[in-house]
Amino acid sequence: MSPAMVSARGVRKRFGPLEVLRGIDLEVGAGQVCCLLGPSGSGKSTLLRCMNHLEKIDGGQLSIDSDYVGYRRHGDKLLELNEREVARRRRDIGMVFQRFNLFGHLTAEENVMEAPVRVARLSKAAARERSRELLAQVGLADRAGHYPAQLSGGQQQRVAIARALAMRPKLMLFDEPTSALDPELVGDVLDVMRRLAADGMTMVVVTHEIGFAREVADTAVFMDDGVVVEHGDPREVLTRPRQQRTRDFLAKVL
Amino acid sequence: MTTPTESEPTTDPAHATELTTVPLRHWGRAVTALVALTALVGVIGSLAKNPNVHWEIVGQYLFADLVFRGLATTLWLTVAAMVLGLVLGTVIAVLRLSKNPVLAGLGSLFVWFFRGTPLLVQIIFWGYAGALYQRIMIGVPFTHITFFSVDTNSVLTPAVAALLALGLNEAAYCSEIVRAGIQSVDIGQSEAAHSLGMPPALTLRRIVLPQAMRVIIPPMGNEVINMLKMTALVSIISAHDLMSNIQDVYAQNYQVIPMLVVAGAWYLALVTLLAGPQSWLERRFGRGTAATGPGVAARLLGGLFRRPDGKESR
Numbered sequence: 001m002s003p004a005m006v007s008a009r010g011v012r013k014r015f016g017p018l019e020v021l022r023g024i025d026l027e028v029g030a031g032q033v034c035c036l037l038g039p040s041g042s043g044k045s046t047l048l049r050c051m052n053h054l055e056k057i058d059g060g061q062l063s064i065d066s067d068y069v070g071y072r073r074h075g076d077k078l079l080e081l082n083e084r085e086v087a088r089r090r091r092d093i094g095m096v097f098q099r100f101n102l103f104g105h106l107t108a109e110e111n112v113m114e115a116p117v118r119v120a121r122l123s124k125a126a127a128r129e130r131s132r133e134l135l136a137q138v139g140l141a142d143r144a145g146h147y148p149a150q151l152s153g154g155q156q157q158r159v160a161i162a163r164a165l166a167m168r169p170k171l172m173l174f175d176e177p178t179s180a181l182d183p184e185l186v187g188d189v190l191d192v193m194r195r196l197a198a199d200g201m202t203m204v205v206v207t208h209e210i211g212f213a214r215e216v217a218d219t220a221v222f223m224d225d226g227v228v229v230e231h232g233d234p235r236e237v238l239t240r241p242r243q244q245r246t247r248d249f250l251a252k253v254l
Numbered sequence: 255m256t257t258p259t260e261s262e263p264t265t266d267p268a269h270a271t272e273l274t275t276v277p278l279r280h281w282g283r284a285v286t287a288l289v290a291l292t293a294l295v296g297v298i299g300s301l302a303k304n305p306n307v308h309w310e311i312v313g314q315y316l317f318a319d320l321v322f323r324g325l326a327t328t329l330w331l332t333v334a335a336m337v338l339g340l341v342l343g344t345v346i347a348v349l350r351l352s353k354n355p356v357l358a359g360l361g362s363l364f365v366w367f368f369r370g371t372p373l374l375v376q377i378i379f380w381g382y383a384g385a386l387y388q389r390i391m392i393g394v395p396f397t398h399i400t401f402f403s404v405d406t407n408s409v410l411t412p413a414v415a416a417l418l419a420l421g422l423n424e425a426a427y428c429s430e431i432v433r434a435g436i437q438s439v440d441i442g443q444s445e446a447a448h449s450l451g452m453p454p455a456l457t458l459r460r461i462v463l464p465q466a467m468r469v470i471i472p473p474m475g476n477e478v479i480n481m482l483k484m485t486a487l488v489s490i491i492s493a494h495d496l497m498s499n500i501q502d503v504y505a506q507n508y509q510v511i512p513m514l515v516v517a518g519a520w521y522l523a524l525v526t527l528l529a530g531p532q533s534w535l536e537r538r539f540g541r542g543t544a545a546t547g548p549g550v551a552a553r554l555l556g557g558l559f560r561r562p563d564g565k566e567s568r
Contacts, residue, residue: 052449084453091451101446105464105542115450118460147542160446167450 005030005202012059022226033203035213038223044206052093094164098176100156102148108159109144134162154185174205222246311512324499338421343428368426380415381491416488435466467539475532
């Protein structure tokens with residue numbers, strides 16, 4: 001197996017009295033696509049958000065590309081990172097949200113340019129050129145000057161993917177990228193993700209799209225109630241699940 | 255409306271003859287409008303003809319040098335106090351939203367104090383602060399080390415006292431407006447910015463504040479208008495603003511009413527002029543929102559020039 005891009009060991013997370021992650025073990029190799037599936041409230045989105053430190057884990061170890069998320073190893077101690085250092089680490093991790101979260105006051109092109117210009121200190125001209133390329137890649141070259149409110153959900157989500165790619169991440173996190181879309185717009189977004197996977201991007205995808213998982217994922221992880229119930233080859237997990245809980249879930253969504 | 259089709263029976267009354275529609279005549283509206291206009295004309299007429307207003311004195315002082323000098327002070331005081339209020343108010347809003355409980359508490363304390371005491375009291379306080387501390391010193395607290403020391407009254411002139419009083423009071427109100435604006439921006443916007451590697455301060459400046467402006471500007475327009483008029487209060491410490499100068503005149507010539515007409519006319523004129531920049535700002539920061547409505551000026555004028563069919567004539 002390729003070297004691990006994401007590595008989770010006994011990851012725990014609680015919100016007040018509610019323990020949403022109860023010891024998660026997970027490995028995602030570089031260049032692999034991992035789909036996280038499971039009923040809502042199973043902790044899959046929380047796990048994803050922990051990977052770029054939008055949520056802080058309460059126990060266990062989580063590392064991305066051999067760096068501990070939110071911590072720096074010093075001898076046998078883990079030192080918590082300050083906000084600047086956390087921001088520095090996040091540059092390499094792209095994230096796509098269920099509700100797109102495009103910057104409403106910026107055009108599609110400006111959305112994609114923002115981080116390269118302000119964070120990576122790229123010149124405006126270079127950033128604009130890169131933005132045009134990325135928008136063309138997601139099929140939206142003609143929408144560069146549109147504000148998010150003037151775009152359909154599917155178009156917004158594709159701009160959001162282009163925005164995340166602008167920082168040339170080594171890992172892309174997708175948090176239910178098609179759940180807020182009208183059914184006829186889902187296909188365009190999945191197409192973009194499929195091409196990204198084919199180009200060798202490491203991806204962790206929280207999704208309810210079983211078909212996409214079966215076709216694109218290298219590993220499918222089925223989570224329920226804060227634990228990994230079953231994981232492995234998606235054709236195995238999603239067609240011949242060994243656990244009853246997985247079977248029950250698949251019976252409901254298929 | 256449905257369009258009649260050929261299959262419909264020709265006995266339909268609408269097809270019998272060409273019919274003309276007669277719109278409802280709103281007689282009541284015409285009558286009330288007439289009554290209201292008559293009343294308005296009556297009031298204006300009676301004021302115009304009232305010899306006690308002394309219109310010749312109004313005319314004499316409307317463009318007097320002294321009035322213009324007062325106006326200049328009023329204007330810079332408004333602008334400077336607003337800038338102080340806005341900058342300090344934004345800082346206090348950020349403090350109040352800070353995760354540091356001490357800073358958040360200090361922010362709240364500031365708002366509680368400056369919003370909780372009358373502006374007039376604050377103005378007089380700053381005007382007489384020289385009586386509280388004869389000298390202003392900067393040094394290390396609880397020691398005798400001083401870096402800097404100056405006579406209070408030489409620094410705290412009436413104009414500076416007025417600026418401090420208005421600016422600090424305004425900061426308390428501005429901070430609440432800015433805080434509401436920041437909180438109106440969806441948390442997803444910050445999360446998206448963070449996920450791109452933008453640190454908190456950059457996220458606030460580039461992503462959150464520009465979108466908060468849409469919520470901040472309309473009440474801030476109110477604040478500017480309020481500030482312009484509140485500057486009249488600083489006449490109590492003779493800050494040489496428009497109202498101070500007007501008071502100086504009527505203290506000598508006893509023409510209180512005509513001098514107040516002069517002051518009122520100028521305040522009204524300035525407030526009217528402010529509607530323009532506000533509507534421009536609203537449009538500027540409304541970019542990207544689906545419904546960018548007309549600004550204040552357009553709304554005001556649009557209401558006057560609305561065609562009877564309800565469409566706006568432009």
